[in-house]
Amino acid sequence: MATPPASTLAPVLSAQWDADRSWTLETYEAGGGYDGLRRALTQEPATVLAAVKDSGLRGRGGAGFPTGLKWSFLPKPDGGPRYLVINADESEPGTCKDIPLMLATPQYLIEGAIITSYAIGCHHAFIYVRGEVLHVYRRLLRAVEEARAAGYLGTDIMGTGYDLEITVHAGAGAYICGEETALLDSLEGLRGQPRLKPPFPAVAGLYARPTVVNNVESIASVPGIVRGGVDWFRSMGTERSSGHGLFSLSGHVTRPGQYEAPLGITLRELLDLAGGVREGHELKFWTPGGSSTPLFTAEHLDIPLDYESVATAGSMLGTRALQIFDETTCVVRAITRWMEFYAHESCGKCTPCREGTYWLKQVLRRIEAGTGTMDDLDVLLDTCENILGRAFCALGDGATSPVTSGLQYFRAEFEAHITSGACPLDPAASALFPYPPRDSSHDAVRLAGRMAGTVL
Structure with missing residues (x-):
């Protein structure tokens, strides 16, 4: 973690990142680790849930939905199992917080998972992590092993009669599996594709049982709330976005x-x-x-x-x-790279996203190469309008965001690519995009063929 001298930072989850062997249980306990679990186990599950709800903790995975409220959506116990699934499939371009958190202090996540499971009446939790980050996968496995050896996991945890197992599952590397229902399908051994909602996971999630799906940082924030108290957590942040x-x-x-x-x-x-x-x-x-x-x-x-x-x-x-x-970056080039990612990662289940991201990618490539027309700008906006709110999950909606906002703030730069027949900026000046523009001749031919109904 970067460590500038400042008092405006609030190192909680990152407080031990610079400690010697910060990933070990020994280091974690030396900093107060598992004190929150001990306190939670002396309370009723409903009390723990109420504390998280009162803290105002909102989902740290992107949507910002109140975490405690999400837990409360679970139906009343019916004698069957209920599950906690932790979404550690961090895939969003630019997002890089959960991986270092799990790498540096995995026990924060493990303790949070145990407290959460206790609060919602779960006896089997799952951590779904990207299979590519093998070092993180191994570190989580070791963290679970250490927690079990210390009596924090398994049967009769700390003599309370509460039982819990945690399974660390490695995904196969698909961005779409970051969507909670696609993650559940993948966890069940199916192809990762979003489910139609309702029913929502809280009612019929993993194995068609009540399930809570939360982000890594959301769950890792729970021990601090239990240990420090609601007022401590709410002392940070704003009234409606606390912590x-x-x-x-x-x-x-x-x-x-x-x-x-x-x-x-x-x-x-x-x-x-x-x-x-x-x-x-x-x-x-x-x-x-x-x-x-x-x-x-x-x-x-x-x-x-x-x-x-x-x-x-x-x-x-x-x-x-x-x-x-900075000013050396071509916004058209950046948005095109992102759209190539979204078109590649679309699962293809719904037409607006499958076809829409493809068309956006092709038109953006044409504009970036300097062979676009002014009509293409209207095509981009029209395509975005036909994707937004019509896709099966948030991937399609998210893919339109950089396009519409890019045109809102930088339309002149898009137009400059068209009128000058090339990018008006020097791509070699940007450290992020140090390569020359691609040859788009094949893209143009393929796009023309698709418009004519010919597959190329």
Whole structure:
């Protein structure tokens, strides 16, 4: 984690990241680890759930839905199993907070999973992690092993009569499996595709049983709430966006990294902590919550980074993945790269997303190469309109965000590509995109063939 001298940070989950062997149970316990579990086990499950609800903790995976409220949607116990599934399939471009959290202090997640499971009456929890991050997968397996050896997992936990097992499951590497119902299908051994809702996971989730699906950071924040209390947690952040959060700064920034701060901090403050935009350059545009959130510009530097303020300004806080781009970056090139990702990762289940992201990619490539027309700008907006609100899950909606916001703030740059027949910027000047434009002749031919009904 980046460690600038400042009092505006709130290191909670990241407090031990620089400790010697921070991932071990011994180090975690030395910093007060599992004190929250001990306290939780002396209370009724409903009391723990109420504390999380009263804390105002909102889902840290992007949607920002109140965590305790989500838990309360589970139906009354009927004698059958209920599950906790932790979404550790971090895949959003620019998002890089859960992986370092699990790598540096996996026991935060394990303790949070145990407390959460106790609160909702779950006896088998699952952590679904990306299979590509083998080092994190192994570290989680070791953390579960250590917790079980210490008596925090297994049968009759700490003599309370409560039983719990945690399974760490490695996914096969699909962005769509970050969508909660696609994750559940994948966990069941099926192809990862979104389910039609309702029923929602709280009613019929994993194996058609009541299930809570939460993000890594959401669950890892639970021990601190139980240990420190509701008032302590609410002392950070804003009234409706309480607590602390990891802000991931990447791109054209002097000191990129994870900055844990209260919600409501501004990008200007974070950039001050991170040494500002790289020397000799100025901010052009940035993402407040990853590539699937509408772009912001330098005009938005002082927008409080909480759910309400960011939404009012026209974007979403998302996963707090702050990708910083300076004036050397071609916004058309950046958006095209993101769209290539979304078109590739679309599961293909619904037509708006499957076809829409493909068309957006092809038209953007044409504009970027300088062979587009002014009508293409209307085609982009029309395609986005036909995707938004009509896709099976949020992938389609998210894919439209950089396109519509890019045209809102940088339409002149799109038009310059068309009128000049090339990118008006020097792509070699951007450290993020140091390669020349692609040859789009094949793309143009393939696009023409698709319009004519010919598969190429």
